[in-house]
Amino acid sequence: MADYIYLIIGIAVLLVGGLVGLVTSTVRRRGRTSTPPAPGTTTAEPRVGDDAETPRDTPTRTVEDADLPTGPVDTLEPAPVLETPESTAGRLVRLRQRLARSQSPLGRGLLALLSRDVIDEDTWEEIEDLLITADVGVAPTQELVARLRTRVKVEGVSSASVQDILREELVTLVDPSLDRSLAVDRKDGKPAVVLVVGVNGTGKTTTVGKLARVLVAEDKQVVLGAADTFRAAAAEQLATWGERVGVPAVRGPEGSDPASVAFEAVRTGIEQEADVVLVDTAGRLQNKAGLMDELGKVKRVIEKQATVTEVLLVLDATTGQNGLQQARVFREAVDVTGIVLTKLDGSAKGGIVVAVQRELGVPVKLVGLGEGADDLAPFDPAAFVDALMGVTAS
Ligand SMILES: Nc1nc2c(ncn2[C@@H]2O[C@H](COP(=O)(O)OP(=O)(O)OP(=O)(O)O)[C@@H](O)[C@H]2O)c(=O)[nH]1
Known part of the structure; x- marks a missing residue:
């Protein structure tokens, strides 16, 4: 009798052992053949050391409750929505x-x-x-x-x-007799080229971005040239301004030759039959000779392909006499054809308009009146004086 009991126990042990071995090898085989999880996703199977899943508070939905996609799933990025600049x-x-x-x-x-x-x-x-x-x-x-x-x-x-x-x-x-129009029309079958110069921090890059919007609002086709290669963020900033209104920006690697970026931008402008190429430059005032070399070269290189129709000097209205000093240095480095006075909203010293025009003998053509994307306006002497005197209705 005892022999029978030992025999039955022995058979039972063998059966259980065989069954456990079979289950384990199946699980291992499955693990090897399953595709690895995509990066960023988690596997459903818990592993050694994993915590148990946090119990969910929300009731689970049945398959019938779940909203299933009806049409084909669109995996394309939505096209960027372009802004419409203010007229x-x-x-x-x-x-x-x-x-x-x-x-x-x-x-x-x-x-x-x-x-x-x-x-x-x-x-x-x-x-x-x-x-x-x-x-x-x-x-x-x-x-x-x-x-x-x-x-x-x-x-x-x-x-x-x-x-x-x-x-x-x-x-x-x-002086209402000064010509304050911007030379932004195609010339000799080529785009107009506007070179924007000025000391960093005066609002130069911002002005190029805002000016692009003014021109887009006038239905002009614009190309931007990020020739301020001194500060990488400046090119990034300019490209973002462009993207918002569908304007391409030509850029080069940080520290690259500004003249070659300007050349590329103008080449692109010619190729795309653009109306205007706006070129942002780095105006480091470390010394006059360096500035003259840099701006002179940028201008010469551009003029191998098209005429520089406008050189705009950006000055910060809040810097007063310092701004006038900068104006003198830039006038010697390059032929300035117009002044952009930024941050006039932050200065009660509008008289700088008069002083800077006298100093350079060129007109203020645009004024910056805030940090908003459309806070740049053409300068109009009568409207400016009315604003000084508190007359806003004209
Ligand atoms: N309040 C006011 N702020 C302005 C105006 N124009 C520019 N700014 C601000 O001035 C700061 C400097 O502007 P940027 O365009 O980066 O100056 P930048 O001269 O191009 O400097 P870099 O990019 O280093 O060459 C930014 O915070 C602008 O928003 C303006 O008309 N009014």
């Missing part, structure tokens, strides 16, 4: 008010002084001080005060006439 007319109305807010202390101050019952020598001195504090510059200030003195003496000082006299004389000072 020039629209931005002028908006920016005029901003200009008036920042510049009104000068206009209001002048008007208050000229409206005094008696305008004596002290008053004229106060007027002079006010103009000089607003960065108008000594010579233009003296000129303006001389003209105001004469007219006040001849025409009297009723409050209405004083306002008119001041307005007219300020417009004359800003």
